[in-house]
Amino acid sequence: MKEMTIERHTMSVLVDNEAGVLARVIGLFSGRGYNIESLTVAEVDAAKHLSRITVVTSGTPMIIDQIKNQLQRLVPVHSVTDLTVEGPSLEREMALVKVVGSGEKRVESLRIADIFRARVVDSTIESFVFEMTGSTEKLNAFINLMQPLGLADVSRTGIVAMKRGTDRN
Amino acid sequence: MATEPISGAEIIVKALIDQGVEVIFGYPGGAVLPLYDALFKQNKMRHILVRHEQAAVHAAEGYARSTGKVGVVLVTSGPGATNAVTGLTDALMDSIPIVCLTGQVPTHLIGNDAFQEADTTGITRPCTKHNYLVKSVEDLSRKVHEAFYVARSGRPGPVLLDLPKDVQQAKYEYVNHAGQRHRTYNPAQKPDRSQVERAVELMASAKRPLFYIGGGCINSGPLACKMLADFIRLTGFPCTQTLMGLGAFPASDPLSLGMVGMHGMFESNHAMHDCDVMINIGARFDDRVTGRLNAFSPGSKKIHVDIDPSSINKSVRVDIPVIGDVGHVVEEMMRIWKARQVKVDHKALAAWWDQINQWRGRDCLKYKTSDTIIKPQFALERLHAAIKDKDFYITTEVGQHQMWAAQFLKFEKPNRWMTSGGLGTMGYGLPAAYGVQVAHPNSLVIDVAGEASILMNIQEMATLVQYRLPVKIFIMNNKWMGMVRQWQELLHGGRYSESYSDALPDFVKLAEAFGAAGLRAEKPGDLDGVIKQMIDIKGPVMVDVCVDEKENCFPMIPSGAPHNEMLLGPDDQSAKPVSEEGMVLV
Ligand SMILES: Cc1ncc(C[n+]2csc(CCOP(=O)(O)OP(=O)(O)O)c2C)c(N)n1
Numbered sequence: 161m162k163e164m165t166i167e168r169h170t171m172s173v174l175v176d177n178e179a180g181v182l183a184r185v186i187g188l189f190s191g192r193g194y195n196i197e198s199l200t201v202a203e204v205d206a207a208k209h210l211s212r213i214t215v216v217t218s219g220t221p222m223i224i225d226q227i228k229n230q231l232q233r234l235v236p237v238h239s240v241t242d243l244t245v246e247g248p249s250l251e252r253e254m255a256l257v258k259v260v261g262s263g264e265k266r267v268e269s270l271r272i273a274d275i276f277r278a279r280v281v282d283s284t285i286e287s288f289v290f291e292m293t294g295s296t297e298k299l300n301a302f303i304n305l306m307q308p309l310g311l312a313d314v315s316r317t318g319i320v321a322m323k324r325g326t327d328r329n
Numbered sequence: 330m331a332t333e334p335i336s337g338a339e340i341i342v343k344a345l346i347d348q349g350v351e352v353i354f355g356y357p358g359g360a361v362l363p364l365y366d367a368l369f370k371q372n373k374m375r376h377i378l379v380r381h382e383q384a385a386v387h388a389a390e391g392y393a394r395s396t397g398k399v400g401v402v403l404v405t406s407g408p409g410a411t412n413a414v415t416g417l418t419d420a421l422m423d424s425i426p427i428v429c430l431t432g433q434v435p436t437h438l439i440g441n442d443a444f445q446e447a448d449t450t451g452i453t454r455p456c457t458k459h460n461y462l463v464k465s466v467e468d469l470s471r472k473v474h475e476a477f478y479v480a481r482s483g484r485p486g487p488v489l490l491d492l493p494k495d496v497q498q499a500k501y502e503y504v505n506h507a508g509q510r511h512r513t514y515n516p517a518q519k520p521d522r523s524q525v526e527r528a529v530e531l532m533a534s535a536k537r538p539l540f541y542i543g544g545g546c547i548n549s550g551p552l553a554c555k556m557l558a559d560f561i562r563l564t565g566f567p568c569t570q571t572l573m574g575l576g577a578f579p580a581s582d583p584l585s586l587g588m589v590g591m592h593g594m595f596e597s598n599h600a601m602h603d604c605d606v607m608i609n610i611g612a613r614f615d616d617r618v619t620g621r622l623n624a625f626s627p628g629s630k631k632i633h634v635d636i637d638p639s640s641i642n643k644s645v646r647v648d649i650p651v652i653g654d655v656g657h658v659v660e661e662m663m664r665i666w667k668a669r670q671v672k673v674d675h676k677a678l679a680a681w682w683d684q685i686n687q688w689r690g691r692d693c694l695k696y697k698t699s700d701t702i703i704k705p706q707f708a709l710e711r712l713h714a715a716i717k718d719k720d721f722y723i724t725t726e727v728g729q730h731q732m733w734a735a736q737f738l739k740f741e742k743p744n745r746w747m748t749s750g751g752l753g754t755m756g757y758g759l760p761a762a763y764g765v766q767v768a769h770p771n772s773l774v775i776d777v778a779g780e781a782s783i784l785m786n787i788q789e790m791a792t793l794v795q796y797r798l799p800v801k802i803f804i805m806n807n808k809w810m811g812m813v814r815q816w817q818e819l820l821h822g823g824r825y826s827e828s829y830s831d832a833l834p835d836f837v838k839l840a841e842a843f844g845a846a847g848l849r850a851e852k853p854g855d856l857d858g859v860i861k862q863m864i865d866i867k868g869p870v871m872v873d874v875c876v877d878e879k880e881n882c883f884p885m886i887p888s889g890a891p892h893n894e895m896l897l898g899p900d901d902q903s904a905k906p907v908s909e910e911g912m913v914l915v
């Protein structure tokens with residue numbers, strides 16, 4: 161049944177950048193038992209005190225509608241865009257990946273990083289920190305490949321997203 | 330319109346007056362002393378000193394629900410604020426407009442575990458529609474006005490303003506921001522016309538239609554209820570009401586089927602189950618109404634009118650959602666209905682009414698009468714007979730007595746019935762009753778109570794006496810937490826774990842100790858006399874009605890059962906054992 165299939169959606173939520181707004185959004189998700197797969201937030205317009213929250217969530221179509229409506233009725237929320245529905249859209253994530261090792265493994269990690277267009281942003285004789293931007297899948301693939309090569313630490317931003325084309329939001 | 334700088338506390342008082350506030354329910358403390366000082370220096374607003382902050386919120390709810398205005402609460406920081414949490418949650422669940430002002434420690438102490446500090450905005454975020462921590466006096470007048478706007482707009486609810494003491498003392502000029510457009514929050518009132526057209530089309534084609542109306546109609550106002558009643562009569566369709574919707578359509582109208590839901594009428598629930606077009610106006614498919622979801626009204630197409638888009642498709646998928654205020658939507662429906670000169674299917678409708686009248690014939694509220702013990706249903710029948718021609722308001726506590734009151738008292742007008750529907754808060758009824766009484770000083774206000782519930786806010790007797798508020802408390806004393814006992818009987822093999830209240834107080838003496846009048850009815854023959862005395866006494870009265878301890882509340886949809894498997898009474902043989910899934914439901 162279509163009603164029961166779990167879908168993954170990316171929502172872009174424009175909010176007033178005021179105290180407690182992130183707690184409100186997160187509280188809504190935890191209080192109503194919705195999933196958060198990824199969540200990012202930052203101010204996007206300092207003059208207008210606007211922040212954008214990008215949240216990736218999953219649920220049945222009925223739940224996804226609920227999430228959108230529930231977000232929309234929070235007082236400091238300007239707009240909610242379901243990018244998965246209103247697409248086409250872009251999604252990007254950034255990761256910092258630390259790999260510790262020497263010898264052949266160290267060379268191999270650098271070679272793979274090159275293929276993935278990851279940049280070296282820090283290095284010691286025994287370590288690299290790679291910076292990489294891309295889709296979540298690409299980041300996952302890169303991190304998996306680093307696993308046997310001395311993966312020591314990962315820090316990811318979570319997804320930021322935007323509609324393609326000329327539309328403003 | 331800027332004026333001389335005045336203190337934050339005075340700004341708040343001015344803003345409240347500009348919002349038309351007439352009464353505040355509150356309780357003082359260190360963090361609100363500047364506000365109390367500012368209140369002392371004015372005489373436009375009245376302050377009612379409650380005896381517990383939870384009661385302040387319920388009183389404001391009673392005031393709001395019976396007038397359509399925003400109820401206002403003022404409490405101190407820390408324990409004052411945490412005590413208010415139950416009331417705020419109650420108001421959120423039942424969509425009651427409240428503005429709650431809480432004191433807070435001075436801004437430089439926030440986060441330091443200062444004396445009587447609590448993270449009030451953190452604690453109340455999930456139990457308010459919105460809340461504000463006002464950290465600077467420059468924002469104060471705008472935020473106070475905004476709080477009122479948010480509380481009453483769209484789907485109403487409680488809004489909290491947390492006010493640090495230094496902000497109450499700082500000086501700034503007051504600007505009246507009333508009526509200003511909000512930056513983000515502007516819920517639509519008028520519906521999408523094409524949706525209303527589709528709804529009318531579906532209604533016109535119905536063979537077994539049913540209006541299912543709820544608390545949203547009452548929030549939309551008496552005029553909206555009047556229009557809705559006119560429209561229902563125009564269609565000739567039957568109409569059932571939710572617990573929160575009682576009074577939105579006159580109970581005496583032949584089109585009214587009475588209450589729907591777990592303890593609703595047999596005819597209402599069967600009509601819900603068998604209808605082919607359901608017209609939900611301002612109700613929310615609450616689980617007390619739907620019963621088992623996958624068996625809920627399986628053959629119907631559903632129209633859902635609601636001002637809150639998040640209510641649509643939350644638990645029940647509907648065919649035609651209409652977002653908007655009930656008044657506006659009904660006006661539009663009526664206009665389209667008339668313009669199209671809709672002809673309903675009279676033949677099908679007559680057959681549907683035949684069926685409904687058969688269900689009605691089961692007389693589902695029938696109970697075994699007695700000459701020796703007071704049956705709770707009988708007590709309420711007598712109460713109803715005594716008040717029905719008077720200007721009355723009813724509040725209730727929570728339990729069997731609440732359900733019996735909903736079944737046996739009949740409401741002809743909106744705003745006359747206040748009960749804790751969504752949260753089911755024992756202790757709601759007494760403070761809500763005096764909130765109503767403050768707004769309607771010359772009306773008869775009765776709290777239909779249980780002996781267990783009334784003890785949860787019994788201290789409010791002192792408030793009644795202090796302000797000479799002539800509230801009547803009609804305790805249906807069955808010595809049990811009757812509703813708990815009923816479930817233990819039905820679901821837990823009659824193991825009555827902790828549902829008997831030993832050591833109940835003597836309610837007559839208790840009333841007298843507070844300085845109110847106390848009465849008691851022990852035999853059915855006492856009732857009429859005692860009720861008359863209760864009404865005749867000018868001040869507050871508490872009546873101890875000693876009712877049958879064993880009586881259970883019927884009809885009933887057992888948890889997890891569909892609407893057409895209602896139990897009619899204790900001897901109903903159709904009872905099936907409650908399923909595993911039913912057992913986990915509350
Ligand atoms: C604050 C609170 N605590 C517990 C409950 C659970 N509860 C629901 S009804 C009920 C019993 C109420 O007893 P009483 O007031 O005597 O009413 P009766 O059912 O006997 O008419 C209880 C404990 C509740 N609704 N509210």
Ligand SMILES: [Mg+2]
Pocket residue numbers: 728779780781805806807808809810811
């Ligand atoms: Mg009882």
